[in-house]
Amino acid sequence: MATSVMEHTPSAGLGARVWSWITTTDHKRIGVLYGVTAFAFFLIGGLEALLIRLQLSHSGNTVVSAQTYNELFTMHGTTMVFLAVMPLSAAFFNFVIPLQIGARDVAFPRLNAFSYWVFLLGGLFLNASFLVGAAPNAGWFGYANLTSSQYSPGHHIDFWVLGLQVLGIASIAAGINFIVTIVNMRAPGMRLMRMPVFTWMSLVTQFIIVTAFPVITVALVFLMFDRYFGTNFYQVAAGGDVLLWQHLFWLFGHPEVYILILPAMGIISDVIPTFSRKPLFGYAVVVYSGLLIAVLGWGVWAHHMFQVGLGPIAESVFAATTMMIAIPTGVKIFNWIATMWGGRIRFTTAMLFAVGFIAMFIIGGLSGVMHSSPPADLQQTDTYFVVAHFHYVLFGGAMMGIFAGIYYWWPKVTGRLLSEGIGKTHFWLTIIGSNLAFFPMHFIGLLGMPRRIYTYDAALGLDTLNLVSTVGAFVMGTGMLVFVFNVLWSRTRGQPAGNDPWGGATLEWSISSPPPAYNFSVIPEVRSRMPLWSENGMTPVPAVPPEPVHVPPGSFWPALAATGIIVAAVGAILKSLLVVLGGGAVLIVAIYAWALEPFEV
């Protein structure tokens, strides 16, 4: 039995250290891997955005060609959704959820490692398309039949259709893992309605993931069959239907929006009470409104399709369901404001980002209500107005929330605080830059600029507004550099955090920073929703385990299984059955070895 900590020691050689990261099954280290990887993809996606903005800084610009531009916006969207925001949230799921519910790890630690390696390799696979000059180029929602072999010859769409299927495996595996973890592994007394709201919103998100990803998988399998085996799901001439893709994609795509935003809403629901020194106002209502958003989110997909002409009855119904979603969303915002009302607000960087989230999400939410009205949407959809809308929601919302989470939990992860001074510079550059970049897009769209155009006519009169937006994008980019500098600076010079630098209320702040490999020396009994803010809220967690704690050793098989999957995908690109079968064989061997691995070593 391996006892106590199996941490790498500074004396271990580089090879051993790398090996320990490849084989790790510790949710905290996997969380760090997710965070670092996803942030690297976020920077790549950001670079793509800057090139896009450079190209659009004035009419008739020629920084990049039409073909390159189409690849850039496709990969920007695909990267930000699947390789940045989702896995950044996954970094928090991994690191924070077990600590918040008082568990020693997730339910399936090796499956967790598997999810990460599939995500990493899937992300590399998608981006490798740039190296062979065949990056996906049909937009992040890749409408049929533009994606057919006839209209998209070459490998561009193959990379996309295979890459997204691979990433779906990672998401579904992680989703199941976290559902089982949250449902089964809570500490005694951690009733569902005592869970921190971040864990609650994460649980809701996992249910959306495991139900929504199969839908896009079906759509992608149809597309793959059309491209590889000559089926006709989306081939109009053979009786297929181009709208089938849109219904399937958006049936996934709208719940996906909530997959992106709910974790960030959970993060700020934990950050705001901590820095207001007040419990979350209307805890139960915030939780239920999250659940309601998830349920209603399944009934609104066709609002992405008003311009196809659904007919007045369908348009009215989907308008009504969409408008209804504004209610629980608004309720959350009111509860956050009420939480701060009467509080004692400390403006740490984490809190600034949380407040920035609310301020910007209000704008994104209101433009969303404008889109919910089909006639108004007919003028707005597929223009820069809608680009403004979803950037207010996904950058102003999801990314602001994620940054709040990074500043909030960083000391728990590393044991050191990020610099508050540099952090506030990062915040101000981000909020000024993002408003400068995204606010003018409302006007650009209303004045007639469609999205996804690599060039525009000077006669549209939109040069000035576009230039302002480009300047804003570069201000944001500078903010990101400041953040990277903060991370590097604080690694060695950040102040030691101690267990609880913020005076938090939830379980993760009861243990040391960084936490020991076993998290809790003794699993505490929880007697309150805010165990650290309540008299006698939990049983004490001694600094030293009173008896040895079993920590499972790492395993190599999850990483190998992930490799098998990606080899199969590469084989499909090469159109080599041999390589596909080889990848499949590696996967099967790895899964067997994984299943037969002794439980205790």
Next chain:
Amino acid sequence: MKIGEWIARITRLRSRRSRLVSGIRGSAYNLSTVKDARIRHSHGSRGWTAALLLAAVAVGVSACSGEFPQSTLHPTADFSQQIDTLYRTIFWWALGVFVLVEAALLFVIIRYRERPGSPEPRHIHGSTLLEVAWTLAPAVVLVFIAVPTIRTIFRTDGTAPEGALAVEVVGHQWWWEFHYPELGITTANEMHVPQGRPVALSMTSKDVIHSFWVPKLGGKRDVMPGRTTRIAFTPDSIGEVYGQCAEFCGDSHANMRFRVVVDAPDEFERWSTGQLAGPTSVDSLSGPAQAGAQVFMTKGCLACHTIEGRSAGVLGPNLTHLASRSTIASGILPNDAEGLTRWLRDPPAEKPGSLMPKIPFTDDELAALVAYLRTLN
């Protein structure tokens, strides 16, 4: 201009709000100089954001004083007018909610900032009354948006009144084809319609999904292979408005532009009569134009393009009355000798991915061809 007015009003509202905020600060705070400075500093940062937002709005105002041929905010048909009216209703509600909620947020973060000696907050867990109130309030606002929305949906569902001018729209990568079945006219990238008469479009695509969008006339509608979609509008002002494909359709999506020319009824009559006349006979041409007609017949142009009485290609736009249009290459180049020369010299360079290939013309052939095309009136 109406939009300019609103933005001016927004600007006034914003300054009113900032006065309100400074009023709150003035009354609620009684601080030492140091703390005052701190507050001023932080207020300065926020002020900066507000100033930047204002600058964005100001750019918006200046933007609105210009000429915007593709604007959704300057409707010139019933369809776009109805959407505009609805959008303004929604906009005012949204603005009201925006101001209220952002003001509440600003008030809270200023009023309840941590100050030395501020007491430990009371632990309030919620209020059923408030929860019910702020669930109902947005629901009520949404009713005020939903009712006109549904009314407008049914008014703008694409059903055309009797006597509408039928136009069939066909989307191609990357140009637009327009048929007038009653008139027997086929043209490309420039649609003429008479002022004051309803127009009924039925639209389909020959390849991938496109979207027909002329913001000044109305909302966009996708143009799909295997389906027919419809919109209807009645243009109310004479003049040329811009349109553009709004659904990503491949390499040159950005170059799939077009114009709609709204003519006075008698002008439209003249235009359609002109379109029905046959092309100038080649025999009556002279010099370079006649040579150009030969180039057209021998260099492969005829395979894709129709010129009535001379060729019957259907892959590219019908050129019978090419010279009557103001632009070529789906609205990206002016239809003059220079524009035509540029286009014919290397089409894929002007329109990436263009199905029209680069044909190696000699300079003389090119000049002759341009001269010939200029006669197609």
